[in-house]
Amino acid sequence: MANPLFSVKNLVKVFPNGNRGISGIDLDLYTGECVIIAGANGSGKTLLAEMLLGLTDPTEGEIRFQGLPLDDTEAVLRREAGLVFQDTDAQIIGETVVEDVGFGPKNLGFFKEEIRRRVEAALTAVGLADKGDYPPRRLSGGEKRRLVVAGVLAMGCETMILDEPFANLDWPGVVQVLRVIRDLKQAGKTLIILTHELEKVLAFADRLIILTQGLIRDDGPPEEVLNRLQDTYGVRDPRFSYARVEDCTWLD
Numbered sequence: 001m002a003n004p005l006f007s008v009k010n011l012v013k014v015f016p017n018g019n020r021g022i023s024g025i026d027l028d029l030y031t032g033e034c035v036i037i038a039g040a041n042g043s044g045k046t047l048l049a050e051m052l053l054g055l056t057d058p059t060e061g062e063i064r065f066q067g068l069p070l071d072d073t074e075a076v077l078r079r080e081a082g083l084v085f086q087d088t089d090a091q092i093i094g095e096t097v098v099e100d101v102g103f104g105p106k107n108l109g110f111f112k113e114e115i116r117r118r119v120e121a122a123l124t125a126v127g128l129a130d131k132g133d134y135p136p137r138r139l140s141g142g143e144k145r146r147l148v149v150a151g152v153l154a155m156g157c158e159t160m161i162l163d164e165p166f167a168n169l170d171w172p173g174v175v176q177v178l179r180v181i182r183d184l185k186q187a188g189k190t191l192i193i194l195t196h197e198l199e200k201v202l203a204f205a206d207r208l209i210i211l212t213q214g215l216i217r218d219d220g221p222p223e224e225v226l227n228r229l230q231d232t233y234g235v236r237d238p239r240f241s242y243a244r245v246e247d248c249t250w251l252d
């Protein structure tokens, strides 16, 4: 098998209050995979995403990106991997929607015309093309989530980590984000999606990982993992309403 894109060894995160967020994770993620990491509230999904991108330091263990420790590859990691935060307000910095989406490409050093093109394409992809002049604080919760998806999209990252990308979204919003996910997958990008809303997106997954109390309980082809699912994992089998894994999407 190819070298992993991310390689996680014995990852542990313990907080000063003794709370264990991540309790010892070993994980290899590969280029071009669409991986869904599912787990109940508090299972460690957001912490894992933050640590993969070097935004939170582990207490123990090591993470490598393209074979190098994160500290040695920070510049490459910033350019090649983008994260859609679960907390959208923490990620919105622009005075207007257009300015906000333009920050990523601007930081990457693109020329004005290219930035304009990327911003327009990204806003169209998430259905916000007519809200370019809005101050982001006046957007609804679902519109804010689409805005942060557009921001990461405009950077053109090879890898995208999406933390609860469907939170707050109405049905058209979910469909729009699913179209983005489908297109990125077709373009061969690496997708890491953290969610418990499997019925919306599992059809796109090559691999399903179940996280519980900071530990990986299962990891494999979605159908096999669902067949082994235990109640204690706190993840609902989406086949309660969709007969087959390939039907688990809100995209027509």
Ligand SMILES: Nc1ncnc2c1ncn2[C@@H]1O[C@H](COP(=O)(O)OP(=O)(O)OP(=O)(O)O)[C@@H](O)[C@H]1O
Pocket (backbone or CB within 6 Å): 015, 016, 017, 019, 020, 021, 022, 039, 040, 041, 042, 043, 044, 045, 046, 047, 048, 086
């Ligand atoms: N600063 C902190 N201090 C103490 N405990 C923390 C801190 N940050 C996170 N935790 C704990 O770490 C655990 C994992 O949190 P995390 O946010 O990764 O969960 P999650 O799977 O993303 O949950 P959700 O589905 O609600 O987003 C939780 O039990 C949380 O209380």
Ligand SMILES: [Mg+2]
Pocket (backbone or CB within 6 Å): 045, 046, 047, 086, 163, 164
């Ligand atoms: Mg979370």
